[in-house]
Amino acid sequence: xxxxxxxxxxxxxxxxxxxxxxxxxxxxxxxxxxxxxxxxxxxxxxxxxxxxxxxxxxxxxxxxxxxxxxxxxxxxxxxxxxxxxxxxxxxxxxxxxxxxxxxxxxxxxxxxxxxxxxxxxxxxxxxxxxxxxxxx
Amino acid sequence: xxxxxxxxxxxxxxxxxxxxxxxxxxxxxxxxxxxxxxxxxxxxxxxxxxxxxxxxxxxxxxxxxxxxxxxxxxxxxxxxxxxxxxxxxxxxxxxxxxxxxxxxxxxxxxxxxxxxxxxxxxxxxxxxxxxxxxxx
Amino acid sequence: xxxxxxxxxxxxxxxxxxxxxxxxxxxxxxxxxxxxxxxxxxxxxxxxxxxxxxxxxxxxxxxxxxxxxxxxxxxxxxxxxxxxxxxxxxxxxxxxxxxxxxxxxxxxxxxxxxxxxxxxxxxxxxxxxxxxxxxx
Numbered sequence: 111x112x113x114x115x116x117x118x119x120x121x122x123x124x125x126x127x128x129x130x131x132x133x134x135x136x137x138x139x140x141x142x143x144x145x146x147x148x149x150x151x152x153x154x155x156x157x158x159x160x161x162x163x164x165x166x167x168x169x170x171x172x173x174x175x176x177x178x179x180x181x182x183x184x185x186x187x188x189x190x191x192x193x194x195x196x197x198x199x200x201x202x203x204x205x206x207x208x209x210x211x212x213x214x215x216x217x218x219x220x221x222x223x224x225x226x227x228x229x230x231x232x233x234x235x236x237x238x239x240x241x242x243x244x245x246x
Numbered sequence: 247x248x249x250x251x252x253x254x255x256x257x258x259x260x261x262x263x264x265x266x267x268x269x270x271x272x273x274x275x276x277x278x279x280x281x282x283x284x285x286x287x288x289x290x291x292x293x294x295x296x297x298x299x300x301x302x303x304x305x306x307x308x309x310x311x312x313x314x315x316x317x318x319x320x321x322x323x324x325x326x327x328x329x330x331x332x333x334x335x336x337x338x339x340x341x342x343x344x345x346x347x348x349x350x351x352x353x354x355x356x357x358x359x360x361x362x363x364x365x366x367x368x369x370x371x372x373x374x375x376x377x378x379x380x381x382x
Numbered sequence: 383x384x385x386x387x388x389x390x391x392x393x394x395x396x397x398x399x400x401x402x403x404x405x406x407x408x409x410x411x412x413x414x415x416x417x418x419x420x421x422x423x424x425x426x427x428x429x430x431x432x433x434x435x436x437x438x439x440x441x442x443x444x445x446x447x448x449x450x451x452x453x454x455x456x457x458x459x460x461x462x463x464x465x466x467x468x469x470x471x472x473x474x475x476x477x478x479x480x481x482x483x484x485x486x487x488x489x490x491x492x493x494x495x496x497x498x499x500x501x502x503x504x505x506x507x508x509x510x511x512x513x514x515x516x517x518x
Contacts, residue, residue, distance in 0.1 A: 130358065198502055230334055230364030
């Protein structure tokens with residue numbers, strides 16, 4: 111029997127429903143849809159980084175990374191990155207941010223696969239990202 | 247060689263194309279996008295539960311669960327739940343329904359990760375859900 | 383330590399950002415969101431097959447298949463097919479194309495699970511598809 115464990119970074123805001131920010135079972139690690147909320151404050155409501163796409167996207171990627179690390183994984187273990195944007199006009203800027211971010215991460219494995227689609231998100235949110243990782 | 251098997255609950259309506267409601271291979275189980283169709287009737291067209299989000303969402307969750315059980319799995323094995331809604335204004339109500347549903351399921355493992363996005367769906371459908379499970 | 387490898391068919395256009403068209407690690411293979419771009423030409427920009435949904439969808443499926451084959455996999459190994467369309471009115475036609483395509487592929491395993499949702503895509507693109515496969 112392989113155990114399923116919840117991955118809950120202490121800096122993360124409480125999810126708005128009964129789901130885990132990440133789960134790991136065997137060699138599979140799934141990170142829930144992360145958004146650009148700043149580290150949880152003292153009793154305040156979740157607040158996204160801002161004011162623009164860049165700040166939100168970088169905070170979102172940091173939030174994903176924190177869940178990966180909580181599970182003993184890194185970006186090198188990530189197989190798939192799902193990027194949800196709200197505006198097709200953000201595609202080029204998001205790619206710039208994405209490339210610069212992963213350049214800084216100094217990956218040692220090939221980059222993950224990715225799908226980017228344009229959807230609706232709650233007011234104020236410009237980007238959401240979830241990832242699937244396979245541990246080595 | 248690990249065999250891939252189709253998971254097809256008898257109560258489910260026939261998919262609108264050549265896909266399986268669920269498949270299992272080794273310890274990985276994937277449930278296709280389920281909607282709130284009532285158990286298939288005698289020759290009638292697929293009909294969603296109604297009239298509101300609550301009925302559709304609960305039927306959708308029941309349809310997912312039936313596929314999981316067809317594969318010998320349960321909600322405890324689910325790693326990721328993808329929730330597709332059509333209206334951002336349904337978020338709060340969906341979370342209430344979701345929390346109450348999983349409270350009743352009496353999970354013994356941590357809750358799955360989740361991503362919720364707002365997309366278009368065929369007329370009459372308010373919610374679609376697919377899940378990835380890893381068997382223990 | 384299981385190695386993660388990138389799957390990059392020679393005919394594929396360069397991704398618009400630092401991601402891989404596909405990755406494989408252990409028995410898990412993930413194909414990135416593929417669109418209907420024709421095989422990459424000499425220095426020209428990526429160009430989608432056309433003029434209609436049929437040509438784009440078939441090219442998209444061919445692009446997915448090329449990534450699977452690069453990883454030593456086939457459609458029979460695919461667990462989940464995510465279909466992103468831009469127009470709910472394309473559902474029936476997409477299902478016809480999908481069924482005819484998979485009829486021709488002469489699968490020996492049960493068809494994969496599938497989710498179809500309607501999202502925004504960059505101008506000119508009508509369909510995007512990504513898949514998750516488990517190797518046998």
